[in-house]
Amino acid sequence: MVNAYDLIIIGGGPAGLSAAIYGGRARLKTLVINKGAIGGLVNTTREIVNYPGYPQVSGPDLMKDFHKHAQSFGVEFVREEVVSVELSQEEKKVRTKKGKEFSAKAVIIACGSEPRLLNIPGERRLRGSGVAYCATCDAEFFNGEDVVVVGSGDQAIEEGMYITKFARKVTVIVLHDEGILDCNKLSAERAFENPKMEFVWNSTIEEVLGEDNVKGVKIKNLKTGSSSELACQGVFFFVGMVPSTKYLTDSGIEIDQKGYIPVNDLMETNLEGVYAVGDNRVKYLRQVVSAAGDGATAAVAAERYLEEVNVFNSNVLQSQKKVLLLFENALINESLEFGTLLEDVNRESSEIYKIVKVDMATKKNLAKKYDIKIAPAVVVLDQGKEIKRLACVLDKSKLKSELC
Known part of the structure; x- marks a missing residue:
């Protein structure tokens, strides 16, 4: 078969690219299928300061290095969206939105995650017209304007500080009592010292206001129950991520209630020859470095599995x-x-x-x-x-x- 491979990797983020490097180096015929730009969500990260060997690097630059490394080992890349899979047999099949079909004896699922939506009135309707989920992508469009950030984790606070380089003011809506953020202490200290950042405590967003463009937000105080409106021209949502695993429904892959894939220490799923790595698997730490480690582990496990299958087929079945x-x-x-x-x-x-x-x-x-x-x-x-x-x-x- 023209589209037959030893190893197919679904997803081209740090986990998938790391797996591709190890797969290519092991001389496996390896294919990476990725629906967007190579690098995934890491491409939206302006600055990375905790990846070993890179004291300071942008997400896109780091992913370019990963990509080049994988290409140097002969890894093939296809920009397609995977819509269905058949993984229960020895020969696994992967189908894309454009109707292409690829097969392999081992598959690594590295499709990552995507921003969680609050699904409040105005959020979907005004997406791209003031509602955003990526500061690196969209902050410059709000130069000199007022912006609201929803969330208080590492991503929300760090991206919020980046937005202050462009916006006149950034107001952060926080669920917790005054002074309590979900981010790391260093980021919290820097945010509190930032003169362009303000905080609204014990509150959540009820609605994004505006017809064609964002004009403001409706805020609800969780303690008093009262609502108020705040004028702004942009709203950035950083309220968590959801795994991109919907296409695996009815595939036989075990998925938990939140959509994440349980694996063992070898990154093996419940199906033989199928592995899950990075942000779409059940794990403690979702960072570039841990994703890369996942990819390496899965690729080595896949290599040994394929060797086992090939030896068994030749020595036993034939x-x-x-x-x-x-x-x-x-x-x-x-x-x-x-x-x-x-x-x-x-x-x-x-x-x-x-x-x-x-x-x-x-x-x-x-x-x-x-x-x-x-x-x-x-x-x-x-x-x-x-x-x-x-x-x-x-x-x-x-x-x-x-x-x-």
């Missing part, structure tokens, strides 16, 4: 001999003894079987595939099809009779 798939545990003496006995019996029987050993500690996917929980265990295969299982007792005569 074997002309019947195969004894022996699942072993090196920490269990009985398992090792049985393996030696099985080899002796097969040798005495003119080696009519091919013995393929599986270390359960490292080949967990195969153990799961054949539902093997305890070693030793033997699955007898004929041209890839299971025909029986052995009792695995340390009795030479019984073992001979089972193999006849």
Whole structure:
């Protein structure tokens, strides 16, 4: 197939690009499918000061370096939006909005997240006409004007300070009591010292006012219940993010109530050969550095999974001999003894079987595939099809009779 790959990565943010670097370096035929500009939301970050090796760098510049690094290893990039996937089979399929279909044996989901909407009156209608979600993208359009920022986390306060470089005044609407912000202490101190920033405490936004453009906001005080209006020309919402995982509905991928994907330490999802990394997975820290680490882990895990699949297909499924798939545990003496006995019996029987050993500690996917929980265990295969299982007792005569 023209569109067949070893590894497909859905998403071109820091997690996806990191995975692409590792996939390309491992000489996997790797494809990154990204619906927007390479870099994702990091492109909206004006300044990054905590990525190792980069004392100060813009988000777009850092992502350009990631992109070039991946390209140097032969990684391919396609700018398309993924709308559906089939991930339950060994050969996974990914379909885009333009009707293209791509396939691979391993898929890494790195589609990130997007700004959460409050869905209050006027928010959607005035989006792009005063309502915004990215300071780096839109702050300059409010030069000399009054702007409202909704939210008090790191993003809200740091982006709010950036907006003060252009706006006449920035008013931050905060849910908490006076002096309490959700951001880090350093950003809070800098914000309180900024003469162009003001705060409205114990409050939330009820409505964005204006017909064709933002003219103001309606604010509700959560303690008194009273409402008031504040004139402004722009409203920036920084009230959290939601994972971009809607297209995975009915795909078989496990997703929690918030839309995030649970994974294990290897970034494995509940489906074999499918991994999730970055902001769309359940995790503690959502930063560029942690996303990059996720991508590296998933790509290495995917590489080993693909090697396992390829070796299994060639040594087992395509074997002309019947195969004894022996699942072993090196920490269990009985398992090792049985393996030696099985080899002796097969040798005495003119080696009519091919013995393929599986270390359960490292080949967990195969153990799961054949539902093997305890070693030793033997699955007898004929041209890839299971025909029986052995009792695995340390009795030479019984073992001979089972193999006849």
